[in-house]
Every structure is written in structure tokens, then in C-alpha cells.
Amino acid sequence: MSIQEIEEQIVNEFGQFDDWLDRYNYLIETGRTLPMIDPKYKTDSYLISGCQSRVWLYAHHEDDKLYFTADSDAVITKGIISLLIRVLDGQSTEDILQARLGFVDQIGLKEHLSPTRANGLVSMIKQIKLYALAYHTKNRQRKDQP
Amino acid sequence: MSFDVEQIRADFPILHQQVYHKPLVYLDNAATTQKPLAVIDALRDYYTTINSNIHRGVHYLSQQATLAFEETRQLVSEYVHARHGYEIIFTKGATESINLVASSFGREFVKPGDEIVISAMEHHANILPWQLMCAEKGATLRIIPFHVNGELIQEAYRDLLNDKTRLVAITHVSNALGTINPVREMIALAHEHGIPVLVDGAQAVPHLPVDVTEMDCDFYCFSAHKMYGPMGVGVLYGREEWLNKLPPYQSGGEMIRTVTFEKSTFGELPFKFEAGTPNVADILGFRETLLYLDRLGIDQIASHEESLMRYTLDQLRTIPEVRLVGDSPHRAGVISFLIGDVHPYDAGAVLDKLGFAVRTGHHCAQPIMDIYGIPGTIRISLGLYNTRDEVDSFTRAVKRVIEMFR
Numbered sequence: 001m002s003i004q005e006i007e008e009q010i011v012n013e014f015g016q017f018d019d020w021l022d023r024y025n026y027l028i029e030t031g032r033t034l035p036m037i038d039p040k041y042k043t044d045s046y047l048i049s050g051c052q053s054r055v056w057l058y059a060h061h062e063d064d065k066l067y068f069t070a071d072s073d074a075v076i077t078k079g080i081i082s083l084l085i086r087v088l089d090g091q092s093t094e095d096i097l098q099a100r101l102g103f104v105d106q107i108g109l110k111e112h113l114s115p116t117r118a119n120g121l122v123s124m125i126k127q128i129k130l131y132a133l134a135y136h137t138k139n140r141q142r143k144d145q146p
Numbered sequence: 147m148s149f150d151v152e153q154i155r156a157d158f159p160i161l162h163q164q165v166y167h168k169p170l171v172y173l174d175n176a177a178t179t180q181k182p183l184a185v186i187d188a189l190r191d192y193y194t195t196i197n198s199n200i201h202r203g204v205h206y207l208s209q210q211a212t213l214a215f216e217e218t219r220q221l222v223s224e225y226v227h228a229r230h231g232y233e234i235i236f237t238k239g240a241t242e243s244i245n246l247v248a249s250s251f252g253r254e255f256v257k258p259g260d261e262i263v264i265s266a267m268e269h270h271a272n273i274l275p276w277q278l279m280c281a282e283k284g285a286t287l288r289i290i291p292f293h294v295n296g297e298l299i300q301e302a303y304r305d306l307l308n309d310k311t312r313l314v315a316i317t318h319v320s321n322a323l324g325t326i327n328p329v330r331e332m333i334a335l336a337h338e339h340g341i342p343v344l345v346d347g348a349q350a351v352p353h354l355p356v357d358v359t360e361m362d363c364d365f366y367c368f369s370a371h372k373m374y375g376p377m378g379v380g381v382l383y384g385r386e387e388w389l390n391k392l393p394p395y396q397s398g399g400e401m402i403r404t405v406t407f408e409k410s411t412f413g414e415l416p417f418k419f420e421a422g423t424p425n426v427a428d429i430l431g432f433r434e435t436l437l438y439l440d441r442l443g444i445d446q447i448a449s450h451e452e453s454l455m456r457y458t459l460d461q462l463r464t465i466p467e468v469r470l471v472g473d474s475p476h477r478a479g480v481i482s483f484l485i486g487d488v489h490p491y492d493a494g495a496v497l498d499k500l501g502f503a504v505r506t507g508h509h510c511a512q513p514i515m516d517i518y519g520i521p522g523t524i525r526i527s528l529g530l531y532n533t534r535d536e537v538d539s540f541t542r543a544v545k546r547v548i549e550m551f552r
Contacts, residue, residue, distance in 0.1 A: 020166070020499050028551065052507045052522065053491040073521060074489035075551070119491055
């Protein structure tokens with residue numbers, strides 16, 4: 001599925017929730033049940049520090065597609081991470097670079113991406129885009145070579 | 147005048163609103179306090195009636211604004227019981243006040259090998275200016291540790307003072323733990339060694355009567371916006387002898403006596419430290435704050451808050467999952483705690499949705515969190531307009547958080 005399609009799927013799923021309480025309960029549940037990152041990557045080298053909650057992110061690259069695993073010490077942050085990864089995991093570097101991720105706003109979680117929250121999510125998205133840009137540029141250079 | 151919280155709340159328009167369809171409960175007063183209508187009106191009045199530059203104009207508006215500006219300085223000096231009005235310097239906040247002293251004191255009095263003593267419970271604003279100055283001067287920062295209950299270890303402080311110590315900088319009330327430090331005794335001890343003391347009073351002035359003369363501190367810093375005044379105004383109290391010995395911090399208009407291209411001489415106190423056009427509008431707003439606090443009476447405010455603080459602690463202690471971080475019996479303003487093993491960020495996100503303005507995280511005091519080995523805390527901070535009803539609904543909200551993360 002494309003990024004757009006998965007985003008729409010998530011927006012539809014969240015449409016069933018009546019209020020923030022249901023949304024948060026869903027995030028807490030998701031954040032709790034998902035084992036997300038291999039413990040060997042849960043180290044300072046993979047840490048994206050936010051001032052309120054911390055995020056660990058590991059990315060690997062195969063056939064111009066990027067794959068991610070991540071984790072956080074805060075459960076709600078982890079729940080949102082699982083949504084972001086569901087959307088971006090296994091997508092092409094070009095699609096990741098262009099992704100606007102408007103679904104976060106549409107499902108009523110925009111405030112978690114605001115700078116005052118300082119929870120590592122904004123830095124995580126920035127880091128994902130940086131990985132995509134780096135691999136994208138590297139691939140282009142390889143193709144351009146005679 | 148009796149202390150009628152409901153009547154007082156009517157003076158604060160911002161409190162009467164709903165967030166996420168829930169009544170707002172504002173418990174983030176240590177970050178900034180709300181402003182009474184008299185202060186908000188004063189800002190508008192200033193721009194609609196006497197806006198002008200001060201100290202230099204011979205015209206009517208300038209004279210009116212200058213009079214009100216200098217009257218504010220006098221009111222500040224009375225609020226903290228300084229000996230003279232000219233010992234009060236206006237800055238843009240407590241942070242700038244501390245930077246002023248660190249910069250000017252450092253330039254004049256600190257040399258390689260010297261030591262500056264601060265405590266382990268300082269706000270970053272009372273760490274970084276000293277850290278930078280020490281790095282520039284080749285001096286060393288020494289740290290007074292604290293007990294697990296959040297009180298400074300006085301024996302360790304005594305041991306840190308020596309003939310290399312140039313200055314001690316400590317907070318009056320901790321912004322993360324709420325501890326009221328025994329500043330008078332600590333100042334007396336430093337003075338036995340001839341060492342001057344700066345006190346960061348940002349979290350003390352809204353809650354306690356402060357008397358800088360009796361305390362005998364050499365510098366005392368605070369911000370207007372944390373005591374119901376406008377943002378962008380800070381105060382540095384400095385003992386006259388010290389202010390005279392320090393070189394200017396910034397330079398420019400307002401602060402000079404004579405200027406030639408070869409050499410300039412600087413003005414008298416307090417103008418020597420007030421370069422450029424000051425924030426007249428907000429300082430005149432601050433004047434209304436001081437008059438307002440004077441009408442309520444700081445003793446009445448302190449006693450209302452102390453009883454509310456005790457009530458809040460009693461309520462929180464009935465919840466087994468609540469773990470207080472910092473538990474000194476001498477405290478004001480702030481309660482820091484954790485709820486079971488719920489991450490403070492998660493708790494804060496839920497409390498926000500329930501209408502509570504609280505702070506979560508390290509509260510700009512990272513070393514404290516490292517000492518306790520925690521990522522941060524949930525912090526509530528009380529103000530003069532908070533009520534027992536608000537505390538009761540907060541206690542219910544904490545129980546709701548526990549349910550959600552069970």
C-alpha cells in the first residue's frame with residue numbers, strides 16, 4: 001500500500017473513536033503491546049533525545065526502500081511512533097521524502113508534534129527524512145555514474 | 147482585608163475559560179503566573195495615554211512616564227526591603243539579572259584557579275552563566291549536593307568554602323522541588339569568609355515575604371512574570387557597595403555621564419546597568435502588580451498558599467501510587483511527583499486533556515533528575531488564585547491517570 005493509502009486507513013480506524021479518551025486508550029494499548037526495536041539498538045547511538053520523552057530509532061535500507069524499528073520510554077509517544085512506522089516502513093526513499101503525514105492532524109494528535117511537547121517525535125520524523133535523503137542521494141549518484 | 151479567593155479569581159480573566167470543554171485548572175504558576183486585570187489595563191493605558199521615552203524628555207508625557215517608572219523602582223525596593231531605590235536594577239528577567247552579575251563580577255573579580263559555588267538544585271539559569279564565566283576565566287564551579295528529601299547538605303557547603311571561593315549563587319526556593327533553602331544562614335557563613343552571595347529569588351517572591359536587608363544577600367534576582375506581572379521585566383537587587391564595584395554589563399544610551407571617542411564615563415546607579423531604552427510599558431504594568439500584591443498582602447498570600455500546599459500534599463499522600471520527589475518540610479509553591487511507573491510525559495498528556503495546566507519534564511533542572519535517576523517529574527505549582535476545589539479535582543484526575551495506565 002502507498003503512504004497515502006495507509007494514512008487513509010488509519011484515519012478511518014480513528015473515525016470509530018468517540019473522543020480523545022478512546023484514542024489515547026488505543027495508543028496506550030498499541031504502545032504497550034508492540035515490541036518495536038531489537039534491544040541491541042536501544043542504545044545511545046540510536047537515541048533521539050527529546051527533552052520530555054526519549055525515542056530510539058533504527059533504520060535499514062534494501063532495494064531503495066527503508067525499514068524502521070523504534071521505541072520510546074513514554075507509552076503514548078510509542079503508540080504514535082507505531083502509527084508513523086506503519087505508514088513509512090518499507091516505502092521508497094522518494095515517497096518518504098515527499099510524505100506530509102497529514103493523518104496525525106486528522107486523527108487529532110497534532111499537539112504531540114508541537115515544539116512545546118519536546119517528546120522526540122518531531123526529531124524522529126526529521127531523522128527518518130534525513131535517512132531517506134541520504135539513501136536517495138546515494139542511489140541517484142550510483143545511477144548517474146557511467 | 148480578608149483573603150477571598152473567589153473574589154480574587156474575578157480579577158484574573160484568563161482563569162474563566164474552558165479547554166477541551168473542561169474548566170481550565172491552572173497549576174503551572176512556577177512557569178508563569180496569570181495577570182490581574184489591573185495589570186492588563188495598565189499596559190493599554192500606557193500606550194493610550196503616556197507612551198514616551200523616559201529620563202531625557204523635557205515634555206509632559208516624558209515627565210509623567212519617568213515619574214511612574216521611578217515610582218515602580220521605589221515600589222520594588224519596598225517590596226523586597228532594599229535600603230535604597232537605586233539598588234534596584236531593571237532587566238528583562240531573572241535570567242538576565244544573573245547573567246549581568248556573572249559577566250560583570252567575572253570580568254572584575256575572577257581569575258584562573260578561583261572557585262564559584264552553586265547548588266545541585268539550581269535552575270539552568272543559575273548554572274549556565276557561571277559555567278560559561280568559569281570556562282572563560284579558568285575558574286572552577288563547585289556544587290553543593292542535596293539530601294534525597296531535597297535539602298542542601300550544609301556540612302558539604304561549609305567544606306566547599308575556602309579562600310579561592312569568589313562568589314556563592316544559590317536559589318531561595320527550588321523550582322523543581324519546592325524546597326525553601328536556609329539562605330540567611332548560608333549567607334552568614336559565606337560572609338564569615340568575606341564571600342558575596344547571589345540569591346535566585348524567582349520562585350520565592352510570589353510566595354513569601356522577602357527582606358533582602360535582613361537576609362543580608364549581596365544580589366537578589368527575580369522576574370515580574372512569575373509574580374503576576376508582565377513578561378519581559380526582571381529585577382536585580384544589588385547591595386550598593388557591590389554595584390559600585392562592578393563594571394557595566396551592556397553599554398549604550400541612558401547609562402552614561404560623558405561620551406567622547408577617547409573615553410566615556412558612566413552614570414550613577416542604577417542607570418549604569420540600564421543601557422538603552424528600558425521596557426517602560428511592562429515596567430509600568432509591573433507597578434500595578436506591586437500595588438495589587440500590596441492590597442492583598444504578601445503575608446495573607448503566603449498563609450493562603452501554605453494551607454493550600456499542606457492540603458494538596460495531604461490529598462496526594464492518600465494515593466499510594468504517588469511518589470513525591472523532594473519532601474522537605476520547608477517548601478513553597480511547587481510539588482513534584484511521579485505516578486507509579488507512568489512516564490511523566492504520558493501523565494501530562496492525559497492531564498492536559500482533562501483541563502489541567504501542569505508541567506512535566508525536567509523543569510530546566512536536568513542535574514536534579516539525574517541525581518534521582520528519573521526522566522522528569524509531574525510538577526504542580528500553586529498560585530494565590532488556586533482553590534481547594536481545584537486541588538480536589540486534580541486529585542481525582544491523578545486517580546483517572548492511574549486507571550488509564552493500569
